[in-house]
Amino acid sequence: MALNNVTTALLSLLVYDLIFLLILVAIVAVLAGTKRAAFAVMKRNFVGYFSNPTGYVFLCIFVFLTSVAAFWPYEFFNQNLATLDQLNYWFPLIMLVFIPAITMSIWAEEKRQGTDELLLTLPADDFDIVIGKYMAASAIFTASLLFSQISTFVTLAILTEGQLDTGLIFTSYLGYYFVGLAMIAIGMIASFLTGNLTVGFILGALFNAPLAFASLAESVSPNQKLAAWLAESGIARPFDDFGRGVVSSSSVVYFVLVSSVALYVCMVLIGRRHWTGGKDGNTMAWHYIARVIALVVITTGAVTLFRNKDIYRHDFTEGKVSSLASATKKLIRELDADRPIVIDAFISKDIPEVYAKTRYELINLLKEFRSEAGARGREIEVNLYDDIELFSDEAALAEERFGIAPQTRLVKERGSSQQKQLIMGAAFKSGLEKVTVPIFEYGIPVEYELVRSINTVASGARKRLGIVATDARLMGGSVMTGMTAQQVPRHMLMDELGKQYDVEEVDLNSPVSADIYAALLCVQPSSLAPPQFERLLEAVRAGVPVAVFEDPAPVGAGYITPTGQPKQAPGGMFGGGGQTPKADIRQLWDLLELDVPGRAGMQGMYAPDIVWQQHNPYPTLDDQANELWVFIDEEAPGAGEGQALSSENVITSGLKEVLAIVSGAVMAKGESTLTHTPLLQTGGLSGLIGGDKMQEIMSRRSTIAREAKGLKPSLPIAMSIEGKAVETPAADPEKETTDGEAEPAAAAKPIKAVYVADTDMMLPEFLMIRADPNTVSEAKFQFQNVTFVLNVIDWLTGEYDFIEVRKHEPIFASLRMIDSVKEIARTDVRNGSKEFQVEYDDAMREAQEAQQARMKDLQEEVEKLQTQNADGQVSRAELQAKLQTFQTQQELEQRKLDVRRTKLERDRELKVRDIERTAADEVTKIQNKVKAAAVTLPCIPPLVVGVIVFAARRLRERENISKSRLK
Structure with missing residues (x-):
């Protein structure tokens, strides 16, 4: 199977290469038909290069250097991604050796052998000679690059078992090709200046060095603006798009213009024979210098123009790792052009393996944000401090100015668990608004964190989310356990929601206006007192969007009163301060037209049944999990596609797995006037059981499926509810306006709610697992509980774009x-x-x-x-x-x-x-x-071919030599 995948991947690459080569062949065919002299020059140089064993030696060296740069660094295996990041870093240095080796003999060898005069007497103009030489060198480089590409691709295909990103590899090598074209044109200038091969090699490297090392200008120049401009002028910035799998018009234009200017200089140098030494020689020299300077200025302006306004930009990666979600692009389009956004991102050099993918995605997205904003006429300034040391000036700046300090994480590397420090945070600023992300946890979608932060600083205002004060105590507080007060910390979910909303606690001691809160979050509303519960019902009737989490048997928080049990008042000598009035949750069910299966409980209460299911996708959890751990995914036996996690609602569409622990069921009443959509449903091997029966079975350590009566497949445990506006009371004639007329009643909004029959779904542990999925390395949890809860809130508040961004997950090819x-x-x-x-x-x-x-x-x-x-037979001293x-x-x-x-x-x-x-x-x-x-x-194939060529050449040389001279 792996071999088939490798073969398929290689064939897909060859298709890309074939299309590319056909384009090049078409260009050469046009040249051969219109510029025969140029084609002859090209053919002579290309055949001469590969007729010489030296050419294969250089090819071998090139393949060796690219392979070493791509696979030898420790970072390649540490990041565990099938990318060419390491080769991208070292490639300019490799080119500084390889390109001068190709270009040094282009004209210098002609001068040394005296064949330059012969070339110049051909029926061809200067353009024919220059373009012929250039295309020959380009063809030599193309052949070398294709050989390197195939060898590198095969290695990556084997390492990834054929599951690598062909588009990323192709565009990376396409970028190498454009880099080579530009450096070859510049290297030819050196060859036209001298007749010495060694000098030509040195000058070729020196002339190309500024473009290769321009990216280092910021580390050596005190003038940051000048350093930034110099860094932008090098090959690193335009090549970066190709290296990330993106083909952009700005990058292509940069390399084409640089190559064109360099080729024009070559034409000036080869044509100087026409005017050097004449009476107007000096005048013509200054004339051509002015021309070259003008071309450089024009090229600089064109490159700057295209860089700020990409006409074409396309992500060719198969996993879309360098693409923004459509909702993200929409947010950028809607940004205020007069409010620039500044992003300062800091990433340390030594990143643990589990964070390597997050680092790669963060850098990619930050660059895409900058490019997309420029294309849309919006200003997002990205200051990326990458590969910084933990105790460098950049690290000190991150901590002092933005509060981004080194974070310590327990990671497993090289066979042992160890504490490692890393920096990977970002600060966002627009006007007076500031947001800081101290660290991008590897389990949280990077694009979502970026979009949420940008939206917060850009809008300057957040929607208000009301957290209803119940026994769940999401905002923190204290509970009485006996005579002792237990402090309940603020729920981690509140901090997560606080990054996007203004989170406020609502005590329901007074009515809730429909215009104050974008939505309410109410966990275990059955624990409310009857007056507070009635105000919650009024809010629902008034159209306030509400998320309800009601659990028949809370597991994670023992201080939450189950639905069917009475609520004990705090105090008393033994904690039994008597019972307090408790809301009748059935009123909310009637309002939302829900049917919750269960039975009569104690003291006139209603106890919902418990859902069980036979499905556990994590064998390592057999000792902890049981049938009351309800894993909602499409892998469950009998789960229909798009039903376990409903594809009909954006809340769950695209989600893969959610875990509910000891949850209830919720169904729509027959002939309901509201629209109900089951969000989470069990599979076929599931059913219901009473709470008392459940405890009896569990105490005997038996299985529920063995003793439960019958199956009830596809049990919903979460439901979205929408409906038309509830009729409001008629206008009160006693309330008059200033005109003496009766004040009309306010029109009620449609009901919009989500009911979830489980509170354990939002346990803090799920947020910890989301940030660190390797909490239990053997299990590799895929729970999306936090994403589900956040989607519920965003759906209620109308923030649908954030739901889409959360679902946009790029696919990375790993080894x-x-x-x-x-x-x-x-x-x-x-x-x-x-x-x-x-x-x-x-x-x-x-x-x-x-x-x-x-x-x-x-x-x-x-x-x-x-x-x-005791009988008095032994003394006490002896005892x-x-x-x-x-x-x-x-x-x-x-x-x-x-x-x-x-x-x-x-x-x-x-x-x-x-x-x-x-x-x-x-x-x-x-x-x-x-x-x-x-x-x-x-390296073996080019060496073998080189040996064959050398042997054949020696044999041809010996054919015309007499045998007596061979002795």
Whole structure:
């Protein structure tokens, strides 16, 4: 299967290359038909280069250097992405060696051999000679580049098992091609200036060096504006688009114009024979210098114009890793052109592997934001400080000015867990509005964080979100457990929502106006007092959008009163301060026209049934999860496509998995006038069970499916509700306006609500898993609970664009072959650790049993003496002496046991470290083998061809030599 994928990927690349080569062949065909002399020059130089073994040596060196740059650096395997980032970094330096090696002989060799005069006597003009030489050098470079591309692509295809981004690799090499075209044209200038090959090589490297090293200007120039302009003028900025998989008109125009100017200079240099030494020689020299300067100025202006206004820009990556969501582009279009936005992003040099993908995406998106804003006439200034040291001036600036400090994270690298510090944050500013993201966690969508921050500083105002004060205490507070007050911290979800909304607590001691809050979030409304609950109902009737989370059996927060149980008042000697009035949740169900299956509970209350399901996509959770952990995904048996996570509502459309823990069910009433859409539904192996029956079964450690009666597939546990406006009371005649007429009643808004039969869906642990999906590395959770909750709020408030941005997830190609080796290593470590733990437990049990056996006789003797002492047969002094001996011996045995435990724990840790080290060594060995193969194997074909060419050439030379002279 992997071989088929590799073959398919290679064929797709060859299709790209074939189209590219056909375009080049068409250009050469036009040249051959219109400029025969130029075509003859091109053919002569191209054939001459590859008829010489030296050409294959240079080809071998080029492939070797590109392979080393692409695969040898540690960062390639550390970031675990099938990209050419490392080669992109080193490629300009490689070109400074390879391009002068091609161009140094273009004209200098002609001068050295005296064939330049012969060329100049051909029936051709200067353009024919220059363009012929240029296209020959370009053809040589193209052949070398294609060979390097195929060898690099094959290596990446094997590493990714064929699942790599062909578009990204092709555009990267297309960028190398344009870089080569520009540097060849500049290198030709050096060759036309001298007849010495060595001097031509040195001058070619020197002339190209400013373009290659222009990006370093900001680190050496005190004038930041000048340094920024110089950095923009180099090849790094226009090539960057190609390296990220984007083909843009500004980048193409840059390389074409630079090449054109350099070729014109070459024509001036080859044509100087016509006017050098004449009476107007100096005048003509200044004339051509002025022409060149004018061309440079025109080129600079054109490049600047196209850079600020891209006519064409397309992301060719298959995973769309360099594309913005349509909602993001819409937000940029709607930005105020008079309010520029400044983004200062700081990224440290040493990034852990798990954050490598986030770093790659963050840099890509920041550059796309800048380009998209420029194309739309909006100003987003991006100051990107990449590869900074933790104690550099840039790091100090990030902490002092923006509060972006180094963050410490526990990561696993090279077989061991270690604390690593990293910087990867950004500050956003527009006017007086500021937002800071201290760190982009690798589990949170980067584009969503960027869009939300930009929108916050750009708008200057946020919608207001009301958090209803209930037993859930989302805003924090204290609860009484017996006579002790327990402090409940502010829910992490409030901080997440606070990045987008003005979050306020609503106590419902007074009516809620429909115009104050964009939406209400009410968790466990059944815990409200009846007057407060009635005001919640009034708000729903008035059309205030409401998100309701009502749980029949909260698990994560024990202080939340279940739906069907009475609410205990705080206080009392034993915490039983009596019962307090509690809302009848059925009134809300009637208002929303919902049917919640259940049964009558205690004291006239209603206890909803519990949902169970037989489906667990995480085998490593078998010991913790049970049938009450309801995994909502389309992989569940009997789950219909687009039904488990409804594709009919933007809240769940595109989501993959949500986990509910001990949840209830919610259905629409028959003949309902409102529109109900089930958002989350179970699969086919699911059902309902009463709470008391559930506890009875769980206490017997039996399975619910074995004892439950019948299945109830496709049980909804979340529902969106929409409907027409509820009729409002007639106008009150007693309320008159200033004109003496009765004040008309306000028109009610349509009902808009989401009801979720579970509160554990928003546990803080889910936010931690979202930020760090590798919290449990063996499980690799894919829960999207937080995304679901945020989508619910955004749907209610009308912020649909943010829902779309959250769903826009670029697809990155990882090194699957290395991942599989790592997975095997992790499995070995996990199995070995379990084995060592069993050995430890057995050894400890044996040690404890041996200790008890040694103490048994002494303990029996003490018990016998205690009995005799009670009968008066043994003195108290003798008993005390024996007890002292027993206590001393017991302490001695305990110390022995502690020493044994410490030794066993140390041995266990050493064994675990050894197996982790062995596993890490296996991964390193595979990586080293890949490096060696990727560097050496591509060099073999050109060397073999070079040897064949050399041998054939020697044989041809010997054919015309007499045998007597060969002796």
